[in-house]
Amino acid sequence: MNNINPWGNDIIKDYGKLIKDFDIQPLSEIEYENPNIFMRRGIDFGHRDLDKWLEDAKKHKAAILTGIKPSGVYHLGNLITAQKLVYFQKQYNVPAFYAIADIEAFEDNGIPFDKGFKNAIDNVADLLALGLDKNKAYIYLQSENKKVMKLSYLAAKKTTNATLKAIYGERPVGLYMCALTQIGDILLPQDDEFGGPKRVLVPVGIDQDPHIRLARDVAQKYNLIPPASIYHKLFKSLDGTKKMSKRDPMGYISINDNEKVLKEKIMKSYTGGKDTIKKQKEEGGDADICPIFDLAKFFFVQDDKQLKSLYEKCTSGSILCGECKMEIYKEAAKFLKEHQSKKERLKVDAEKILNQSKS
Numbered sequence: 001m002n003n004i005n006p007w008g009n010d011i012i013k014d015y016g017k018l019i020k021d022f023d024i025q026p027l028s029e030i031e032y033e034n035p036n037i038f039m040r041r042g043i044d045f046g047h048r049d050l051d052k053w054l055e056d057a058k059k060h061k062a063a064i065l066t067g068i069k070p071s072g073v074y075h076l077g078n079l080i081t082a083q084k085l086v087y088f089q090k091q092y093n094v095p096a097f098y099a100i101a102d103i104e105a106f107e108d109n110g111i112p113f114d115k116g117f118k119n120a121i122d123n124v125a126d127l128l129a130l131g132l133d134k135n136k137a138y139i140y141l142q143s144e145n146k147k148v149m150k151l152s153y154l155a156a157k158k159t160t161n162a163t164l165k166a167i168y169g170e171r172p173v174g175l176y177m178c179a180l181t182q183i184g185d186i187l188l189p190q191d192d193e194f195g196g197p198k199r200v201l202v203p204v205g206i207d208q209d210p211h212i213r214l215a216r217d218v219a220q221k222y223n224l225i226p227p228a229s230i231y232h233k234l235f236k237s238l239d240g241t242k243k244m245s246k247r248d249p250m251g252y253i254s255i256n257d258n259e260k261v262l263k264e265k266i267m268k269s270y271t272g273g274k275d276t277i278k279k280q281k282e283e284g285g286d287a288d289i290c291p292i293f294d295l296a297k298f299f300f301v302q303d304d305k306q307l308k309s310l311y312e313k314c315t316s317g318s319i320l321c322g323e324c325k326m327e328i329y330k331e332a333a334k335f336l337k338e339h340q341s342k343k344e345r346l347k348v349d350a351e352k353i354l355n356q357s358k359s
């Protein structure tokens, strides 16, 4: 059994095996009132204690928290967690927490703190443009937050070297420190300042599960409620081989890309298509491995019937990759244009929120 690596770009081939190896609960038994795209389409596939969280959310004893490394502008992979934060805040009317992991961006990606702050303004503007209610949200920088520091030291006190090694493998101590800082983030909503113990749901990509496991372990040692989680499948880079990441410039779509760049990236992208038109018409394409189909499935085709029809057209060979790319490009361009104009107006608010979060 391999460790899951929260600091790499590996994609995961077998989600079923992962669920078994790490004792993650499958999502299939959960019933939602107003499921979002990720839930409806099996992009969300696993959880820890989501059922308990849903119960506690009804009783208003719950919160939602996620975070981001401010290592650049959002790419589409980052958009997933942001959209989920907004969804849960609205749907369950719970307070939302958003950690700007500037310590981790410094340690893991070499981003200086002032640059991290600038990136964070852009990231928070995205979050507001996606509809986060800032009046029911606590957005903060790790490096400026004494409570997170306190909680991460408490976590460190109860965590041995052997535990860290078992969860993460042998790593530079700096990455262990980032992990413990993230445990501080995850426990923050249970601090007295926010009304004490409550069930916290953390929506993240499955690569972050090691942190969730450690946070649950530490929570129990302090009589706090073990945080819950909901996991989505990792969003692939446009060459289909890795997780979408800022480490790989042509492989990712940035939320700030203009139409020209967007078109170029989509047109150059790898697909599940066949080598020749003849072969594709005969055998059909492979939508399940196609990053372009993923763009449709995760974001740009909202209607389930329309998505199904695209899948059928692809796999039966009745649509070719060029035409499909053009269709998805148009949808993506429309979304990005609207989003970018909304976010531009929200940057002032974003900067204000971040300045206020400084101690």
Ligand code: TRP
Pocket (backbone or CB within 6 Å): 065, 066, 067, 068, 069, 099, 100, 101, 104, 182, 185, 186, 202, 204, 208
């Ligand atoms: N480590 C996360 C990432 O690389 C970012 C993060 C920091 C986070 N603190 C968090 C995610 C708390 C969820 C909860 O993307």
